[in-house]
Every structure is written in C-alpha cells, then in structure tokens.
Amino acid sequence: MWPNPSPVSAFAERRRRLQDRLQGAAVFAAGLARPRNFPANRYPFRAESHFLYLVGMGIEGAVLVMTPESSTLYAPAPHPDAALWSGPQPTLSELEAERGIAVKPIEEFAAPAEAAVLPPQDEGSALWLGELLDRDIEPGRGNRVEGADQRLAELMIELRLRHDAAAIEQLRQAASAAELAHRAGMSATAPGMREAGVRAAMEAAIVASGMCPSYNSIVTVHGEVLHNEYHHNLIGPTDLVLADVGAETPEGWASDVTRAWPVSGTFSATQRALYEVVLAAQLSAIDAVRPGARYRDVHRQTGKRLLEGLIALGIFRGDVDELYERGAAALFFPHGVGHLLGLDVHDMEDLGDRAGYAPGRARAKSRGDRYLRLDRDLEPGMAVTIEPGFYRIPRLLDDPAEVSDLESALDRTVLARFADVRGIRIEDDVLVTESGAEVLTRGVPKTLDEVEAAMR
Amino acid sequence: MWPNPSPVSAFAERRRRLQDRLQGAAVFAAGLARPRNFPANRYPFRAESHFLYLVGMGIEGAVLVMTPESSTLYAPAPHPDAALWSGPQPTLSELEAERGIAVKPIEEFAAPAEAAVLPPQDEGSALWLGELLDRDIEPGRGNRVEGADQRLAELMIELRLRHDAAAIEQLRQAASAAELAHRAGMSATAPGMREAGVRAAMEAAIVASGMCPSYNSIVTVHGEVLHNEYHHNLIGPTDLVLADVGAETPEGWASDVTRAWPVSGTFSATQRALYEVVLAAQLSAIDAVRPGARYRDVHRQTGKRLLEGLIALGIFRGDVDELYERGAAALFFPHGVGHLLGLDVHDMEDLGDRAGYAPGRARAKSRGDRYLRLDRDLEPGMAVTIEPGFYRIPRLLDDPAEVSDLESALDRTVLARFADVRGIRIEDDVLVTESGAEVLTRGVPKTLDEVEAAMR
Numbered sequence: 001m002w003p004n005p006s007p008v009s010a011f012a013e014r015r016r017r018l019q020d021r022l023q024g025a026a027v028f029a030a031g032l033a034r035p036r037n038f039p040a041n042r043y044p045f046r047a048e049s050h051f052l053y054l055v056g057m058g059i060e061g062a063v064l065v066m067t068p069e070s071s072t073l074y075a076p077a078p079h080p081d082a083a084l085w086s087g088p089q090p091t092l093s094e095l096e097a098e099r100g101i102a103v104k105p106i107e108e109f110a111a112p113a114e115a116a117v118l119p120p121q122d123e124g125s126a127l128w129l130g131e132l133l134d135r136d137i138e139p140g141r142g143n144r145v146e147g148a149d150q151r152l153a154e155l156m157i158e159l160r161l162r163h164d165a166a167a168i169e170q171l172r173q174a175a176s177a178a179e180l181a182h183r184a185g186m187s188a189t190a191p192g193m194r195e196a197g198v199r200a201a202m203e204a205a206i207v208a209s210g211m212c213p214s215y216n217s218i219v220t221v222h223g224e225v226l227h228n229e230y231h232h233n234l235i236g237p238t239d240l241v242l243a244d245v246g247a248e249t250p251e252g253w254a255s256d257v258t259r260a261w262p263v264s265g266t267f268s269a270t271q272r273a274l275y276e277v278v279l280a281a282q283l284s285a286i287d288a289v290r291p292g293a294r295y296r297d298v299h300r301q302t303g304k305r306l307l308e309g310l311i312a313l314g315i316f317r318g319d320v321d322e323l324y325e326r327g328a329a330a331l332f333f334p335h336g337v338g339h340l341l342g343l344d345v346h347d348m349e350d351l352g353d354r355a356g357y358a359p360g361r362a363r364a365k366s367r368g369d370r371y372l373r374l375d376r377d378l379e380p381g382m383a384v385t386i387e388p389g390f391y392r393i394p395r396l397l398d399d400p401a402e403v404s405d406l407e408s409a410l411d412r413t414v415l416a417r418f419a420d421v422r423g424i425r426i427e428d429d430v431l432v433t434e435s436g437a438e439v440l441t442r443g444v445p446k447t448l449d450e451v452e453a454a455m456r
Numbered sequence: 457m458w459p460n461p462s463p464v465s466a467f468a469e470r471r472r473r474l475q476d477r478l479q480g481a482a483v484f485a486a487g488l489a490r491p492r493n494f495p496a497n498r499y500p501f502r503a504e505s506h507f508l509y510l511v512g513m514g515i516e517g518a519v520l521v522m523t524p525e526s527s528t529l530y531a532p533a534p535h536p537d538a539a540l541w542s543g544p545q546p547t548l549s550e551l552e553a554e555r556g557i558a559v560k561p562i563e564e565f566a567a568p569a570e571a572a573v574l575p576p577q578d579e580g581s582a583l584w585l586g587e588l589l590d591r592d593i594e595p596g597r598g599n600r601v602e603g604a605d606q607r608l609a610e611l612m613i614e615l616r617l618r619h620d621a622a623a624i625e626q627l628r629q630a631a632s633a634a635e636l637a638h639r640a641g642m643s644a645t646a647p648g649m650r651e652a653g654v655r656a657a658m659e660a661a662i663v664a665s666g667m668c669p670s671y672n673s674i675v676t677v678h679g680e681v682l683h684n685e686y687h688h689n690l691i692g693p694t695d696l697v698l699a700d701v702g703a704e705t706p707e708g709w710a711s712d713v714t715r716a717w718p719v720s721g722t723f724s725a726t727q728r729a730l731y732e733v734v735l736a737a738q739l740s741a742i743d744a745v746r747p748g749a750r751y752r753d754v755h756r757q758t759g760k761r762l763l764e765g766l767i768a769l770g771i772f773r774g775d776v777d778e779l780y781e782r783g784a785a786a787l788f789f790p791h792g793v794g795h796l797l798g799l800d801v802h803d804m805e806d807l808g809d810r811a812g813y814a815p816g817r818a819r820a821k822s823r824g825d826r827y828l829r830l831d832r833d834l835e836p837g838m839a840v841t842i843e844p845g846f847y848r849i850p851r852l853l854d855d856p857a858e859v860s861d862l863e864s865a866l867d868r869t870v871l872a873r874f875a876d877v878r879g880i881r882i883e884d885d886v887l888v889t890e891s892g893a894e895v896l897t898r899g900v901p902k903t904l905d906e907v908e909a910a911m912r
Contacts (some may be wrong), residue, residue, distance in 0.1 A: 038505075038804075041801060041805075042804060083851035089766075165603055194458065197664040199664075201660060204659065208650070229544070232458075349497075350495070393540060
C-alpha cells in the first residue's frame with residue numbers, strides 16, 4: 001500500500017470552519033526539528049498536530065496565521081543550497097498554488113495583536129515561536145494555557161474531536177499499515193529470535209508503506225510491562241508475544257493496535273482461556289461504543305466483563321459488582337480501556353485532559369479509573385481505541401498493599417496454572433458512527449483462529 | 457548478530473584518563489528525551505555522546521561529575537510506578553555495583569564551583585542543565601564554548617580522537633550491522649518497488665541486530681541529491697539505488713556506509729564505467745590513509761583520481777592538475793571525502809570544526825574544499841569515512857556560474873551517454889592503524905562482482 005494524500009480542499013474546509021468560529025487572530029506553529037547528538041543529526045521532523053490539521057504537511061519553521069477573515073502561511077523560502085543537498089524544493093509561490101493558501105516568506109511575518117497560540121511541544125520550538133511573537137511561550141505540558149489561548153484550545157478540540165471524511169480516510173490508511181505490520185510480526189515470529197527481530201519485521205511493513213511508527217513500538221514477551229520499550233529478550237517457545245505497534249501517515253494521522261500471539265503458533269489451553277476472556281471483554285466494549293455512550297461506562301463495563309471471565313476460570317471468587325468496586329479488575333487490568341485517536345495516538349493530549357475529559361468531568365483517583373484518558377459521551381466521528389488487557393504484574397500481585405482485601409477473593413493456586421501468560425492486550429481503533437461503531441482495524445487477525453492462521 | 461557491551465572497566469579507564477588531565481570540576485549531562493507530538497510521545501532517548509563515552513549507557517536526566525580526584529554519577533531514582541509501566545529498573549545501588557562508579561540520587565547534586573560543561577544539543581536539555589548548574593547554558597551549536605568549557609572540549613577531543621580497544625570493538629559491531637543492512641537492501645531491490653521498501657529492509661536488519669540507524673537513512677534512485685531523505689520514488693528497471701545507511705550500537709557508536717547498486721542486478725556498461733572510476737578513487741584514498749597523512753591531501757588526491765577517470769571516459773578534456781585547480785572535481789563531487797567517525801557519525805561535530813580541524817587549520821572557502829569536515833594529520837586509532845562520489849547534479853551542471861570556465865573542458869555529448877547514472881557514492885569506515893589502515897566495513901559488497909553477487 002501507499003498513502004493517498006487528502007484533497008487540498010479538506011484543509012481549506014477545516015480552516016473555513018475555524019475562521020467561522022475565531023474571534024481574533026490565531027497563530028499555528030509547525031515547530032522545529034529536534035537535534036539528536038549533534039546539530040546536523042536531527043530526529044525526523046514531525047510538525048505540531050494542530051498545524052498539520054489545518055495545513056496538511058509539515059513545513060519546518062512555518063507558521064499559519066488565521067483571522068476571522070483570512071489564512072496566511074508564512075514559510076521559509078528554500079535555501080539556495082537546498083537543491084544540492086535536499087533536492088529541488090517548491091518555491092513559495094509553487095507552495096501557494098499547490099496548497100491553495102496564501103503563502104508569504106517567514107521574514108514578512110509580523111505578530112498579529114493579541115494572537116492566540118497553542119504551545120509547541122519542545123523548548124526549542126517554544127523559544128523560536130516566542131521570538132516570532134515577542135512573548136514568552138512555554139512548551140506544551142498539558143494544562144497551562146489561559147485566556148485567548150485557552151479559547152483557541154477549546155475551538156480546536158471542538159473541531160478535532162469529530163473527524164471529517166478526509167481524516168477518517170487517513171485513519172483507515174494508518175489502520176491498513178498497522179494490519180500489514182501485525183501480520184508481518186505474526187508471520188516472522190519464531191522461538192530463539194530476539195524481540196527486536198519481530199519489531200524489525202513489523203516496522204519494516206510500516207516503513208515500506210511510506211509511513212512511520214506513530215509511537216515507540218512495544219514488542220515483547222514481557223507484556224506485563226505496560227510500556228515496555230526494550231526488545232532484547234530471547235523469544236521462548238511457550239511465550240506469548242505482545243505487540244503494540246501503530247503507523248502514522250505522512251499527514252500525521254495515527255493507528256494504534258495491539259495483539260498477542262503464541263510463539264509456537266498455537267495457543268496453549270491456558271493462553272487460550274485467558275485470551276478468550278480478554279477478547280470477550282473487548283468485543284463487548286466495542287459493542288457498547290455508540291453515540292451517547294459514556295466512555296467511562298464502557299471502561300467500567302469492560303472491567304466487569306474481565307472479572308466475569310476470571311471468576312469463571314476460578315482466579316477470583318465472589319460477586320462481579322462487589323469485586324469491581326473493591327478494585328479487583330485493576331489488579332490485572334491497571335490501565336484505561338482506551339483513549340481518543342486522531343492526529344495524535346492519544347489525540348490532543350498536548351492539551352492535557354482537556355480533550356479527553358468533557359467539561360465538568362475530571363480524572364478519578366480510584367485504582368480502576370486513574371489511568372483512564374477519556375471520559376466523554378461519544379459522538380459520531382470520534383475515534384477511540386478499545387484495548388482491555390490481562391497482565392500478571394509482580395509489582396501489583398506481590399505487594400500486599402495493592403492486593404489488600406482482595407487476597408481472600410483471589411485463588412493464587414488457580415492463577416499459578418496460567419504461568420504461560422504474562423500479558424495479553426487486544427486493541428482496535430474504533431470509529432463512532434451514526435448507528436454504532438466501525439472497527440477501523442478489523443483486518444488485523446484477532447480471533448484465536450485468525451491469529452493462528454496468520455502465523456502459519 | 458547481537459551487540460556485546462563494552463567491559464565496564466573501559467569506562468573506568470576513560471574516566472581515569474580524563475581525571476589525570478582535569479584541572480577543575482567537569483559536569484557531563486546525559487540530557488533529556490525530546491517530545492514529539494505530545495509530552496508522553498517522545499523520540500527514542502539518545503544521551504549526549506560525551507556522557508556515553510564516559511558512562512557507557514544513556515540514563516535520562518543523569519549527570520556525571522568529575523574532578524581530578526573522583527567521578528560521581530547523579531541519577532534519578534526509578535519512579536515507584538516505573539515497575540508497572542517500564543518494568544523493573546535497577547536501583548541506584550544496583551547501578552553503582554553494575555557500572556563500577558559511585559552513584560547518588562540526582563536530588564543530592566550540588567553544582568561544583570566553576571564546573572566546566574559541554575553544552576547539550578537541544579534547548580530542553582540545555583535549560584534543564586542550566587537549572588541544575590544555576591548558570592545559562594546555550595544548546596550546542598558548534599563553536600560557542602569558552603574558558604574552562606573550551607579547555608574541557610579540547611580535553612575530550614584529545615581523548616576521543618584516537619579510539620581505545622572498546623571503542624574499536626563497538627565500531628566493528630556497528631559496521632557488521634551496516635553490512636547486514638546493505639546486503640538486505642541489495643537483496644530486496646526490485647523494479648516497481650518504492651525506495652521505502654528498500655529502506656525498510658535495510659533498517660529492519662539494523663533493528664533486528666539490536667541497534668538503530670545512526671542517522672536518517674538515504675535510500676534513493678536520486679543519488680544526485682546528496683542528503684535525500686525522501687523515499688517515495690518508484691524504482692525503475694534501469695536505475696541505480698544509492699543507499700547511505702549506518703547503524704548505532706546501544707552504547708552509541710556509529711557506522712556510516714554508502715553503496716550504489718543497479719536495480720536490474722547487473723550494472724550497465726555506462727554504470728560500470730563510472731562506478732569503476734569512483735571505486736578506483738575510493739581505493740586509492742583508502743591506500744593513502746596512514747599515520748601522518750594529512751586528510752585534506754587524501755581529499756584532494758581523491759578528486760584528482762576521479763578527474764583522471766573522467767578524462768579517460770572523455771567527459772573532461774585537459775590536464776588533471778590544471779582541471780583540479782579550476783574546480784572540475786567539485787562539479788561532480790561537491791562534498792568532502794569524509795569525516796571523523798566515532799560516537800557521532802560526524803564525530804564530535806557538536807563541537808563544530810574544533811575536532812575535525814587541527815589547531816591552526818580552518819575550513820577553506822574554495823569550491824573543492826568548503827564542505828570538507830576534517831583536516832588533521834591522521835594518527836593510529838582515528839576512524840574516518842572515505843566516501844567519494846560522482847553525481848550529475850542539475851543545480852550545478854545547468855548553472856553557468858557553477859560550470860564557469862570549465863565548459864570548454866567538459867564534453868556534454870559524452871556526459872549525456874551516462875544518463876543512467878545520477879549518483880554513485882562508495883563509502884567505507886576506515887580505522888587508522890600503526891602501519892596503515894583497516895577497513896572496518898570491508899564485509900559490505902563493493903566491487904562490481906561482489907555487488908552483483910549480493911543481488912542474486
């Protein structure tokens with residue numbers, strides 16, 4: 001596969017929608033590339049998401065200026081040596097014609113009075129933008145923006161929460177590349193390899209598709225480490241591989257997909273049993289995704305479905321609702337059931353919880369809910385992940401304070417029989433539709449049979 | 457293959473050598489990870505090279521404090537939640553035992569009086585270090601350091617210019633991974649693919665080897681664009697693929713390798729002729745690498761050997777030396793023959809030209825030399841790249857000011873016959889030995905026969 005760009009009209013339409021809502025000027029920064037170990041060796045440039053949303057391409061050192069009446073892109077003209085080192089670059093007038101937006105040299109940029117801005121992510125870009133605007137800009141850390149900046153953040157959330165047709169098409173493409181990656185990973189897995197070998201096969205499928213990973217890939221036999229970014233372990237014949245790997249299109253749109261598969265190619269009876277518990281919870285959560293559903297309810301329902309499964313297996317004893325209230329689900333599933341998905345894999349998390357939590361709602365402190373990144377009533381056009389898991393985490397299970405009064409309900413003898421499961425997570429990308437939900441990542445093998453078939 | 461870590465004693469020995477030369481305190485910062493599109497989505501952390509040289513592992517947010525008498529590492533203690541999200545982390549006392557260096561919590565760090573520092577690369581790390589030291593730290597942009605900082609830079613250059621046994625072993629490992637990558641690229645290439653498909657195969661070989669690319673890979677059918685980072689072009693049946701792809705070990709040591717190969721699997725007569733011109737120049741340059749040789753002379757000699765070849769093919773008419781003085785070599789080979797190699801792919805370029813240029817030498821302004829990154833007398837233990845090329849660059853050939861008085865010596869009719877060559881570069885990593893040179897990347901197919909065999 002190869003990415004299709006969005007029509008230029010999609011960005012004009014987004015700018016128009018924003019212009020209609022703007023009360024003053026707003027400046028959107030693309031940002032600067034980050035140096036790695038010396039100035040000329042830089043991490044691949046990735047523009048700020050709000051800029052990508054409105055412009056559709058990352059142009060390092062550019063700013064988009066919008067007022068209720070107009071949109072102007074200020075960009076650096078190609079350096080004379082660029083043709084030698086980086087190949088022919090479009091001139092600013094070619095860029096103007098190609099992107100359908102007024103383009104001027106960045107040298108002509110003059111900060112509009114009282115322009116609202118959203119902070120860029122890194123200190124270097126924040127300093128650069130601050131110099132352009134002649135005001136202090138702190139890099140985005142979540143919740144700091146105020147006044148006109150805060151109103152601009154709310155406007156962008158209003159626009160970006162529900163995806164337009166071009167955005168949905170981008171999400172589909174990112175999902176397709178993730179499917180290729182997960183199929184490649186399943187197919188490449190063999191005992192005796194390192195985790196890095198599976199990761200390499202998965203990321204190669206993404207790179208060959210003209211995309212890049214949308215976050216640092218998790219590919220591990222230690223799925224119980226939730227954000228495990230090490231890939232050095234040898235893969236044993238009875239292990240499960242957990243892979244949380246997604247793709248990002250050149251316009252910046254993300255997929256976020258997790259699967260777990262047996263190295264041997266066949267789930268053991270114990271792996272099968274726990275996989276089916278997680279899968280049933282995941283399918284029930286997807287079933288619950290529809291307009292009007294409150295996401296926190298989906299999260300809680302998922303925890304209860306997991307508990308039902310664990311009770312049926314004999315790992316827990318007791319009443320589902322009562323165990324849930326005591327935090328039993330979070331002992332094996334200590335994270336949220338998912339989050340917003342869009343240009344960012346946790347969409348708009350640069351604005352903190354403001355995008356994920358509806359006005360008047362805030363993150364709970366309880367063990368079951370504290371890591372939940374989203375609590376909104378779902379609306380058509382929103383995209384979310386649905387990603388329950390089951391993990392045997394020594395840090396939790398070996399700590400009396402964490403297990404607490406659940407010890408009496410937990411059958412450790414039964415749990416010990418599932419020693420060949422350390423972590424399972426099943427994660428899909430789900431688009432809320434008028435009538436319910438569409439699984440964007442439905443092509444990724446998921447049922448026991450599909451996974452085993454993909455490994456043959 | 458899988459990377460072998462250096463013995464811990466190698467870092468103790470490096471610190472001892474530095475301590476012996478220090479006149480006051482010095483602080484080496486590991487730096488901070490750079491955020492990508494939101495705070496939790498970060499580029500893979502890569503510590504500052506000077507820190508890696510002395511400590512051997514990247515520890516985000518750590519600083520190494522050295523005085524003539526002692527070395528102490530100040531590091532953040534693992535966060536209590538780290539075991540849940542990132543897996544079990546070594547405690548500071550485990551780190552102390554494992555690394556053989558005194559380790560204290562970063563909270564106990566107190567800036568030594570008048571400590572010298574080398575600036576970190578990005579604004580975020582510079583601000584963080586500045587707060588730790590209570591002084592202004594500008595991010596490293598090359599040549600700004602002064603006073604004690606400058607003396608520390610000179611000391612580090614003195615240590616790092618000649619590689620010790622552990623460093624050479626790391627360079628060998630990085631070279632081996634580059635060999636796997638280039639063999640994978642040659643083997644994967646087929647007409648009708650995108651460049652991204654070849655890049656994917658090459659980087660997968662590096663990732664599967666437990667390493668990462670040491671710089672943004674160049675994999676292109678437009679080799680005439682010197683730093684082409686696009687990978688979208690379709691690969692045509694008569695194209696050459698130029699791939700400049702290197703690996704970095706977990707301790708940070710780099711390889712840097714370029715090859716060009718024919719998509720069809722067989723060089724055409726014209727590709728063969730020009731490839732042999734570049735190869736002869738490259739082999740002659742490697743022959744010239746030995747203790748005492750001045751690198752700029754190697755560069756100039758290489759340009760002359762290229763000109764000899766081009767004269768023999770009829771592309772130029774005239775006398776080699778006279779044409780060289782008129783800038784004829786730079787018309788087709790407009791960059792330097794190579795650079796230092798070590799922890800950085802352009803080693804110590806964070807210190808500007810100070811490492812690459814011997815005291816009293818400076819970069820020339822002439823067309824032939826202005827992009828030369830290195831002009832030292834070579835010494836045993838130095839590692840350099842040797843990377844001549846031949847490029848048909850429209851930006852140069854179509855500009856009368858660039859061609860200038862060379863037009864009369866240039867036979868454009870003959871040149872036009874080589875239309876199926878846009879860019880060839882042949883780059884190896886070369887270690888200066890007591891008696892001459894050792895090509896660290898000698899396993900990468902290079903002769904016409906070797907390349908064609910690797911594609912079968």
